[in-house]
Amino acid sequence: MTLNLYNTLARAKQAFAPIDPNHVRMYVCGPTVYDLIHIGNARPIVIFDVLFRLLIHSFPKTTYVRNITDVDDKINARALETGVNIRQLTTETTERFHQDAAALGTLEPDVEPRATDHIIEMIALIERLIESGNAYATDDGHVLFHVPSMPSYGRLSGRNRDELIAGARVEVASYKKDPADFVLWKPSDPELPGWESPWGPNKGRGRPGWHVECSAMSQKHLGDDFDIHGGGVDLVFPHHENEIAQSLCGNPGTHFAKYWVHNGYLMSEGEKMSKSLGNFYTVRELLEEFPGEALRLTLLQTHYRRPLDFTKDGLRQAKATLDRFYGALRDQRGVKPTVDAHPDVLAALEDDLNTPLAVRRLHGLLDDFNDVSRRDAVNGEDGALLSAGRMLGLLQQDPEEWFRWSPANANTLGEVEIDAMVAARRKARADRDFAEADRIRDELVDAGVILEDKPDETIWRRK
Ligand SMILES: [Zn+2]
Known part of the structure; x- marks a missing residue:
């Protein structure tokens, strides 16, 4: 039996044939850490965890990379709104994310790269894209990917040019040569996170666009070509389409991800x-x-x-x-x-x-x-x-x-208390004080604890 996976790129279920059968490599887009994850975010975390378990079982070695997006306009907006310092916001949100992922029973990915640790790689990729004629810098410090420079753009999502422009849902900014062009780098105000770059005024202080983060991080940790790229179906366009454009044009002769796996909406x-x-x-x-x-x-x-x-x-x-x-x-x-x-x-x-x-x-x-x-x-x-x-x-x-699990806000007895009452009841029974034993049992039942008497012990569970 071989693994069959639906590949969004091929629009078909395909037999999974890893590039290197001795080392399977998977990249999944992780959270943008500005808020707690919701149940919709939990879906890919759990789904790709099952795929990870299956790959570990089936192949000698698997590397699973899931990134943390810790530089993003949503983060900046949330920090401004709440008055919390950006670094503190991303650190605390990442911690909470780890706790939630653990509660969902997931294995930790092998690598969890943070976008802010990969700015050098992002700048290098953007420079290659400018050199190859796939991107251009504007005077004010924006760098944009020029979509018409890539004839195969749109293959993953299957959108035609009009849909691409409509779907991009961005205002047709004056600095764009083409309405479908998307941001690789943007200038940063002094109060926002920023890094020195070769573009724009003020020593080019700027920050990356979201899409370029994943292209740089996947290449750094998995190489030019890897097996599986995953995420929610809402990422197919524009995020994954743009990752493909950046990675293929920035690394000529490579193939980027072989199988694109997307979970459905929630x-x-x-x-x-x-x-x-x-x-x-x-x-x-x-x-x-x-x-x-x-x-x-x-x-x-x-x-x-x-x-x-x-x-x-x-x-x-x-x-x-x-x-x-x-x-x-x-x-x-x-x-x-x-x-x-x-x-x-x-x-x-x-x-x-x-x-x-x-x-x-x-x-x-x-x-x-x-x-x-x-x-x-x-x-x-x-x-x-x-x-x-x-x-x-x-x-x-x-x-x-x-x-023994109980809801956080439940007004119930604690484990130690229950264990003590169960022991007291057993003692009462041993002393043939059945009235007392029944009284304790009733008290436990009222507190939502059910007892089960076994030959040599009593076990309990919550209702
Ligand atoms: Zn991504």
């Missing part, structure tokens, strides 16, 4: 997510109400290329589903994952990352797992469920921990 409660509709959810606020793994399962239950309708109801169901899985695992404590990923789950993922099918197969493994008579015969080993879960980044927690 709707929320049936509508486009927006703050005014009240359906805008940051990952952070959802994590106060639900465990991160429930968010992850919700995102994986829809195929990555389809639009996903995110609902809190769906999230509640995902939590209940995971309760069933962890309940079974808790009853069979000590199960260790098998070495190999389960072939059915692997096959589903290798078919263009069919995570909904993989999750259905996980349910099948749960049925086998729960049926003691079939468990050994069907799976060979008990750990098939765990190893299949690992490919999806699910079911890797200690079941006890899973059941």
Whole structure:
């Protein structure tokens, strides 16, 4: 079985043939760090994490690069609006992003380059583009990519020239030779982040455009040609189209990314997510109400290329589903994952990352797992469920921990308190003081804690 991936560039599902089968390289556009990530931002983070896990499993070496955009007009605007210093804003937002990504059960990328650490590479790329006649500098310090200089521009998005101009959604500034031209570098005011450059007045103090950041960072960490470039479908145009233009024209004779993989849009409660509709959810606020793994399962239950309708109801169901899985695992404590990923789950993922099918197969493994008579015969080993879960980044927690999770704002008993009450109840029972034992149990039930008496211990979980 080989991995098949839908390549936006080819508009077809293709067999994945890495440039170097001994070293697969993937670049995914990361966050612009000016605000907390929302559930729509979480989708590519989780989807490409599953692809990363699959690549690690299938190839001897994989390098996954996901950047941090820490210089951008949105960051400048937010800093101005809140009065927070830009460096502090980007540092704190990056930290929160890392916490959210960890709560979603994702592996860390191998490299997480920051745009501000790659200004030299960006300036070098822009200089090559000017030399090759694909870009021009204006007197005031702008440098623009000249779109008509690249006949194949627009191939990824499939837009014609009129659509390109309309889609660029930028005012036709007087410094542009062509309305479709886009910014590589712009002059910076003294109060905004800026770096010395060869262009414009005032020692050319300026800052990069967003698109050029990813071209420079991917080249630095993965080379001219690499295998997979990923991101949300909203990045196809103009961001990825412009990355292709910069990288191909700035590095003649190279191919840039071979496979372009894009996840679909996310709707929320049936509508486009927006703050005014009240359906805008940051990952952070959802994590106060639900465990991160429930968010992850919700995102994986829809195929990555389809639009996903995110609902809190769906999230509640995902939590209940995971309760069933962890309940079974808790009853069979000590199960260790098998070495190999389960072939059915692997096959589903290798078919263009069919995570909904993989999750259905996980349910099948749960049925086998729960049926003691079939468990050994069907799976060979008990750990098939765990190893299949690992490919999806699910079911890797200690079941006890899973059941001890509680919402952040819940007015419930703490773990230490519950453990103490459970111990007191056991003592009461041992002393044959059943009235006291029942009283403690009722108190726990009122606090949303359910007890389960086993022959030699009592386990508890939250409702
Ligand atoms: Zn990018």
